[in-house]
Amino acid sequence: MSLFKQGRYSGYLRPISYLIDLSIINGLAILYFFVDIEPKTFIVFVSVSWIVLSISSRFYEVYRYTREVTIFALSLRQMVLFTLIIFAFVGFYHNLSIYPITVFKYVLISFLLIISFKFALYYLLQKYRMSLGGNYRKTVIFGANKKTLALENFFTQNPEYGYIHKKTFDFKDRKKTDLEKCFQYIKDEAIDEIYCSISELSNSQINDIADFADNNLKILKFLPDNKEIYSKKLKYEYYDYIPILTLRDIPLEEPLNTVIKRVFDIVFSSLVIIFLLSWLTPLIAILIKLESKGPVFFKQSRNGFNYKEFDCYKFRSMTPNKDAHLYQATRGDQRVTKIGRFIRKTSIDELPQFFNVLFGDMSVVGPRPHMVSHTDMYAKKIDKFMVRHFVKPGITGLAQISGFRGEVETDKDIIGRVKYDIFYIENWSLLLDLKIITKTFVNAIKGEDKAY
Incomplete structure (x- = not known):
């Protein structure tokens, strides 16, 4: 290795x-x-x-x-x-x-x-x-024909490009081909990129592969032919003279956009820490300590970029309890303290996460991170839930300003959240971030029904 x-x-x-x-x-x-x-x-x-x-x-x-x-x-x-x-x-x-x-x-x-x-x-x-052997990407190909053979030869004969081709799956006999075994191989071998020949796959197989790639954070690309690909955004690339289609174009994968967003995060979080948290933290700390025993800050493991776990910080808004890492706050939750209700209603409890932003674990705007136990649960039952982990999680996000913040009461809530998060990931811009931040600030002042 x-x-x-x-x-x-x-x-x-x-x-x-x-x-x-x-x-x-x-x-x-x-x-x-x-x-x-x-x-x-x-x-x-x-x-x-x-x-x-x-x-x-x-x-x-x-x-x-x-x-x-x-x-x-x-x-x-x-x-x-x-x-x-x-x-x-x-x-x-x-x-x-x-x-x-x-x-x-x-x-x-x-x-x-x-x-x-x-x-x-x-x-x-x-x-x-x-x-x-550094800076490499492991690949598999779905479908065997002249086009995929040319791509396989490109991978194997040009090691300087940094691709390690692991396997080509032949779909000539579609009845004997077990996609689940293919998917398990991809997981076991930690494959990074999946390349599909559209002419060798049925529409249902393409949909299954696309769902698997989204839910397991794998890059999916296609060798184009005359069949339709149902997608809003397609990106052409050329490997030598071989045309390749990328199903999902993510603006934040562009290095310049990453730098712009990171610089914005550092500047914005620094201003909040210096001009707001520097004096607000002692006041909140005194109020929390006066009402209940326990730490001022609450630390919780959450899943972030590329599914990596990190410690997410908040002002403690509940009495210390063993279920804090397992269950979200619900309407009328007896665990929430009086000061906790106020800081949750105004989103003040989220402000320590600007330190997470400064340290690079989070962004000011992005999909909201979930508790590890909830991430595992939703990943199994909600289609494309894992797509949210293609970018850094945020303190606020498009889903939160669109009515999908707080407690997940039904599957409809989490499905709506994922829909808005994927739209944000595929259509990111600095102007969109500024719009979301402005809307979040307005909502915090007005108060929201699900902020409890």
């Missing part, structure tokens, strides 16, 4: 690439080519322009299966567009007297360094996968 991490590293590599590239273009400009410019103005203008340009041109969307020619094409397009941006800056500040030849030299040298770094990182990561 490899000593190195299985999975993706792009969440770390792309932000680092942004920082290095920005350091190159700003450092060369200020220290060598444009020494007479005002540094702050240039850095702000060029850095913002570079980030916006990179997002629109997909300059940093380089994956393990991306070909060198694609990387070169992305770099060439970025260089041309960046040249226009620099000329726009020089034209606006025409009094700088910067000659065109100087701009061309600056852009050329900058991109030689950037491309050199980009390809060095690309080849080093391939060497790392081949020699040390």
Whole structure:
């Protein structure tokens, strides 16, 4: 077994690439080519322009299966567009007297360094996968035909891309094929990605595989043909020259979106901790202690990102009891104290979770985490419940502002919660987060019927 991490590293590599590239273009400009410019103005203008340009041109969307020619094409397009941006800056500040030849030299040298770094990182990561076995993904294929054989050959003959192909399931004799045995193999071997040939599978089998992938946090992709795939969002990718379809596109899997959300979480949680919790915590602590014996904070294990358990913190709102980790508070629950009713009604009891956000276990906005016992129960009975664990859990979420907070009284409550959570995961944006936070604040002031 490899000593190195299985999975993706792009969440770390792309932000680092942004920082290095920005350091190159700003450092060369200020220290060598444009020494007479005002540094702050240039850095702000060029850095913002570079980030916006990179997002629109997909300059940093380089994956393990991306070909060198694609990387070169992305770099060439970025260089041309960046040249226009620099000329726009020089034209606006025409009094700088910067000659065109100087701009061309600056852009050329900058991109030689950037491309050199980009390809060095690309080849080093391939060497790392081949020699040390890190950054790999285990795969299986459902269906055997020419297309799946080509994909299998791609996996086995290109170890530098970091795929370890474990098995191809032949569905020629559909009566003898037992999907449950296939699913058990995937669990036993800790498979990461499932690839399906649509032409080899029936519609019911596709639905069963999609449900299994969602409920077990597996990436599901398809080799397309002329059959329909019932999905709202499909994403095309190419492995060498083999087209692959991804059933679910999750915006927060994009490294830049992950960085934006994490920066927002750190800034927002820090402001709440400094300006609210710093003085509110002692007051709440005194009120809790005056009414009942026990700790000020309540700690509970919950499932978070990728189903990992973490300790979720709250202000204690109940008298200490052995059932606190098993049963949710219900309407008129005798375990809830007087101060507990107030802090639960106003959601003040949730505020310590901003420390969970700062530590990286949670996000300000996301699917609400459940108790471990409840997660296990709902995962078995509620379809697609596990999809919620593709992102970090949140202090508040779209389901909570849509009437699905608090006690789960019927299966309809949890099904509605999962529906809104999946919509949030597939349609995340920073504006959506801000809307949810605003609505949560308004609801806290007004009070909610299920906040008990």
